[in-house]
Amino acid sequence: MGDRKTKLTQSQLALEITTKGWTMGPDLRDEIFIQITRQTTENKKEDSLQRGWELMAILLNFFPPTHKFYSYLEGYISRHIDTKYDLENFSLARWCRTHGIRFTDIVDDEHYNHVPIHHFAEHCQRRLERTMQSGAKRGVRKPSLDEIEQAKKSIYCPSMFGSTLDDVMKMQKDHYPERRLPWIQTTLSEWVLKLNGAQTEGIFRVPGDIDEVNALKIHCDQWKPPTECIDPHVPASLLKLWYRELEAPLIPDVFYNDCIVNYTNAEAAVAVVNRLPEINRLVLAYLIRFLQVFAATENARVTKMDVNNLAMVMAPNCLRCESQDPRIIFENTRKEMGFIRTLIQNLDTSFMDSIE
Structure with missing residues (x-):
């Protein structure tokens, strides 16, 4: 003191x-x-x-x-x-x-x-x-x-990084009071697509330059879009970081076991999504709709990132295993990936078209 x-x-x-x-x-x-x-x-x-x-x-x-x-x-x-x-x-x-x-x-x-x-x-x-x-x-x-x-x-x-979804939405009230989705999520997602990320090999798997990612993080925390960025791997890496650093996981811990149990059951998996808190449901649905673009055959053929690979890189950013037992962590990793894969393949995200 x-x-x-x-x-x-x-x-x-x-x-x-x-x-x-x-x-x-x-x-x-x-x-x-x-x-x-x-x-x-x-x-x-x-x-x-x-x-x-x-x-x-x-x-x-x-x-x-x-x-x-x-x-x-x-x-x-x-x-x-x-x-x-x-x-x-x-x-x-x-x-x-x-x-x-x-x-x-x-x-x-x-x-x-x-x-x-x-x-x-x-x-x-x-x-x-x-x-x-x-x-x-x-x-x-x-x-x-x-x-x-x-x-x-x-x-x-x-910062928009490391905060809860509720706090992120409160932060953007001064800037975008009408938005129902986090500005940081939609902006980074849109720039990945603008930079032709859907036709870029290894997107979401190949990391962006760390210095550029760190610089973009500061830039975005000042509510500035990544207009100077030319490499889609940079906003893609930062987007993954934003999901991963959320203070509470995108899919709250109380729903974790339901996700693991129903990782191959499409109907049950969709039901879990519909039970999430509203902001979590919208953010997750936006993410899944975004991943569905990359999972399309014409894109996956070029990016080498099919639905399995997309689920593999994104599952750790959506679900967090609380166990410290390596065996449980290893077993649940496969099920976490399966749950996200099931959503990519089965979740109807058409209702997100009018939401921003």
Whole structure:
């Protein structure tokens, strides 16, 4: 929080605290959150106060409190949300424009103490609810400095990558309030086709140049279409990345077993799609309609990407196996591919023609 001098950067300190909480378990996690709430209560030092809220937001990307401490933390966060703001439509970008402040100035600290506390609290509240549902960061790899930096950046500059579908739709309200589909999804898909991706060998299998993909990611996060791009593999790679990095999988976990069980049953597979939340159903239907273009014989003959290959590269971007057992993961991979293949071959996507 900047109250004591240290040789480490704030991100390095945040990484140290995050790693300890992530590796050492629930009791220490609660203690960390307790200390942050204490340090941010009646703290008169503006920059220290906001660093504390920033740290809480970062930590909630990696682990939740225990259920026992959840109620207290949720109540503490809620008390700092300013109800005079319409939080559903609150945009830090709009707030910055109103106050003549640039996003980059916030991140670079020039106007750091101008960010309203309710913005941190609202971010923490959403993050708390998600992490209580999903649990601590999965896997065996410890948090990295890059992940800490990304968690910090997301507080101030929400990205369309790594967010939920609901959040992506909220982000685009300022730009495309009438759209029912994510702008990032339709734009990248359209550019793959504009660049003749349907007649490009290895599309979706051959990766685009990583530097160009990273540059395009930044470009798209600024709501700019990839007009400078000439290689269809680049928007195709970024499109796959967007699906893969969704905070929650395109097909929610609660439907996973139904997909695995019915991976060859066309009627049951379509029924699963129709039971999805509306935004998930529309986004998945758009993806399947898009893949059906590539699965057409005249295109697959050139791209060498028939329905089986398309299902193989896209299934991991739609479904996520929660098991850590290698045998189950291996067996389910085949079924995940089968489910997506069944949808490509059987899902009627004609109703998507009038939806954008």
